[in-house]
Amino acid sequence: MPESTKPESTKPELTNETIRLLKRRRSLKPFNLIAPGPTPEELTDLLTVAARVPDHGKLVPWRFILFQGAARERAGRLALEIKLADDPSLSQAAREAELTRFAQAPLVVAVVSRAAPHAKIPEWEQLLSAGAVCMNLTIAATALGYVTTWLTEWCAYDPRFAAAIGLAGHERIAGFIHIGRPNVEASDRPRPALEEIVTIFEA
Numbered sequence: 001m002p003e004s005t006k007p008e009s010t011k012p013e014l015t016n017e018t019i020r021l022l023k024r025r026r027s028l029k030p031f032n033l034i035a036p037g038p039t040p041e042e043l044t045d046l047l048t049v050a051a052r053v054p055d056h057g058k059l060v061p062w063r064f065i066l067f068q069g070a071a072r073e074r075a076g077r078l079a080l081e082i083k084l085a086d087d088p089s090l091s092q093a094a095r096e097a098e099l100t101r102f103a104q105a106p107l108v109v110a111v112v113s114r115a116a117p118h119a120k121i122p123e124w125e126q127l128l129s130a131g132a133v134c135m136n137l138t139i140a141a142t143a144l145g146y147v148t149t150w151l152t153e154w155c156a157y158d159p160r161f162a163a164a165i166g167l168a169g170h171e172r173i174a175g176f177i178h179i180g181r182p183n184v185e186a187s188d189r190p191r192p193a194l195e196e197i198v199t200i201f202e203a
């Protein structure tokens with residue numbers, strides 16, 4: 001493998017705080033994300049940097065919905081209502097799972113894609129920009145000592161839930177980013193070997 005594509009760990013001179021953060025970042029399950037969540041000042045910072053992403057055409061094709069405090073339980077009740085409409089015999093455990101869906105981590109940020117047809121900017125690029133928002137938010141929260149998990153699950157794809165939380169017809173959930181303090185240490189998971197995902201385009 002050429003020198004320029006060797007993993008960073010073999011090049012200690014490249015190690016810095018941001019690289020170290022990216023190397024240790026891991027998701028945890030929402031039930032492992034506990035209070036306290038971000039302060040109002042931290043939240044402003046998190047959303048400010050989350051919105052500082054590449055955005056072809058400067059369309060701002062995304063927005064945020066915040067789920068905090070008792071509103072997290074309201075979101076769970078909305079999810080349960082939909083599930084019960086589909087299956088009135090839903091088990092008690094499944095009902096509980098819906099009710100607590102947004103109420104485990106102290107903060108859940110929905111990143112909403114507003115991608116729409118545009119004369120010059122493909123919708124694909126607008127969607128990618130929403131993904132970048134999710135990742136900036138994840139990294140920024142990690143930098144402040146929080147742990148996150150980026151989830152979608154059925155709620156992200158159900159038009160009834162989308163309408164219930166205020167999405168317009170063309171809007172889509174890019175991710176629900178659950179944010180809290182970790183109550184366990186996360187061990188890493190296997191990561192792709194660079195040999196398997198890197199090819200060199202030859203001259």
Ligand SMILES: Cc1cc2nc3c(=O)[nH]c(=O)nc-3n(C[C@H](O)[C@H](O)[C@H](O)COP(=O)(O)O)c2cc1C
Binds near residue numbers: 025026027150151174
């Ligand atoms: C767009 C998107 C949606 C995801 N939705 C889910 C989900 O619904 N449920 C789930 O268990 N993991 C989901 N994940 C994966 C987790 O966010 C998490 O990244 C992964 O389980 C652990 O990887 P990490 O520790 O490197 O973050 C999703 C990831 C992405 C990028």
